[in-house]
Amino acid sequence: MEERDYELFEALKKRPDKDPDIVFSNQLRQKLEKTHIKKKKRFSIATILTVPVTIATLLFVFNIGTGQSFHLKNAAQLTIHLEKDLINIVCMFLMLTLSLFILLVYYKGLMKGRLVYMTFSLSFFAWVGNLIYAEHQNMDEPIVQPSYNETYDYTSKQYYIDEIQQEQDNYLMKKNEGGMK
Amino acid sequence: MHQDIFKIEHLYDCYHRDVYHFALYYTNSKQEAEDITQETFFKAIKQLHNLKDKDKVKTWILSIARNTAVDLHRRQKIKRLLTEKLSMQPVLREVPKPLEIVVKNEQWQTVQEALMTLKSHDRTIIICRMLKDYTIQETAAILGISEVKARVDFHRAMARLRKKVGGLIDGRT
Numbered sequence: 021m022e023e024r025d026y027e028l029f030e031a032l033k034k035r036p037d038k039d040p041d042i043v044f045s046n047q048l049r050q051k052l053e054k055t056h057i058k059k060k061k062r063f064s065i066a067t068i069l070t071v072p073v074t075i076a077t078l079l080f081v082f083n084i085g086t087g088q089s090f091h092l093k094n095a096a097q098l099t100i101h102l103e104k105d106l107i108n109i110v111c112m113f114l115m116l117t118l119s120l121f122i123l124l125v126y127y128k129g130l131m132k133g134r135l136v137y138m139t140f141s142l143s144f145f146a147w148v149g150n151l152i153y154a155e156h157q158n159m160d161e162p163i164v165q166p167s168y169n170e171t172y173d174y175t176s177k178q179y180y181i182d183e184i185q186q187e188q189d190n191y192l193m194k195k196n197e198g199g200m201k
Numbered sequence: 202m203h204q205d206i207f208k209i210e211h212l213y214d215c216y217h218r219d220v221y222h223f224a225l226y227y228t229n230s231k232q233e234a235e236d237i238t239q240e241t242f243f244k245a246i247k248q249l250h251n252l253k254d255k256d257k258v259k260t261w262i263l264s265i266a267r268n269t270a271v272d273l274h275r276r277q278k279i280k281r282l283l284t285e286k287l288s289m290q291p292v293l294r295e296v297p298k299p300l301e302i303v304v305k306n307e308q309w310q311t312v313q314e315a316l317m318t319l320k321s322h323d324r325t326i327i328i329c330r331m332l333k334d335y336t337i338q339e340t341a342a343i344l345g346i347s348e349v350k351a352r353v354d355f356h357r358a359m360a361r362l363r364k365k366v367g368g369l370i371d372g373r374t
Contacts, residue, residue: 029312029331029332031308032309040217044235048217
């Protein structure tokens with residue numbers, strides 16, 4: 021370090037207005053004495069609201085992943101077992117991912133964040149909204165017309181095709197009877 | 202509760218001068234230095250329960266002071282820019298009269314002016330190392346960087362300051 025550097029900084033160290041004003045210092049000290057320390061709340065409003073919402077979300081995911089017990093009338097009615105298995109696997113995977121995400125959020129202490137709280141709340145409201153919609157919107161089941169494909173093995177799937185055909189016939193008969201009345 | 206208040210009083214008595222000096226060198230304004238000192242101690246009260254290592258209280262409180270100073274400068278910059286935009290004119294600073302220049306042309310002011318032209322990081326390092334005589338370890342803790350980086354940055358900051366001081370002295374002679 022050059023000697024001139026020290027000289028310059030020594031000059032700055034001795035600037036005339038270096039020390040704080042005594043009146044200001046005393047006032048600030050008094051203010052600090054009067055300030056009461058607020059103990060950190062163990063449970064904030066966000067935590068109180070987030071916990072039930074999270075539990076509800078977990079229950080929702082568990083129900084969706086295991087049994088579809090909400091009787092969602094317009095949810096896809098699965099007819100082929102392979103598709104059903106695939107959907108179950110996807111649901112289980114989603115449930116696991118979401119559970120891990122929620123665990124991570126709690127583990128990292130991110131649950132105080134408004135963004136996380138909003139996400140959980142939105143998913144909860146979406147669930148409730150979907151339930152209400154499914155209950156009140158009683159629409160007819162869509163008719164799936166069978167299509168022919170040369171590469172598809174119809175003989176091994178005959179049982180399912182007959183089942184679908186039977187359901188379609190029953191539906192059309194009911195509809196015709198209703199129309200005649 | 203009583204113990205906490207005692208701690209805060211003790212903390213204030215021990216470090217308020219250090220905080221004020223840092224703020225004054227950082228801003229070169231008495232009013233801003235007072236604001237920073239006040240805000241720093243109020244922040245310290247709120248966060249005192251988070252302080253685990255009591256031995257690092259000095260660097261802890263100075264890092265709060267540094268962050269407060271940076272925030273205050275940022276807020277003022279935004280305010281100044283908004284004022285300029287709204288009034289559609291640049292805010293003119295007071296131009297010192299020739300006599301004031303002669304009176305003000307003291308050595309410490311030359312260094313302070315040069316210090317003010319440096320970036321926040323460089324300014325903090327120089328204040329800590331040269332004006333407050335903190336060790337490299339303490340400076341690194343205040344800035345939240347490694348000791349090696351603090352050492353390298355200090356030498357670079359000093360080189361920049363020398364250049365600025367040289368320029369200011371040459372400009373006045």
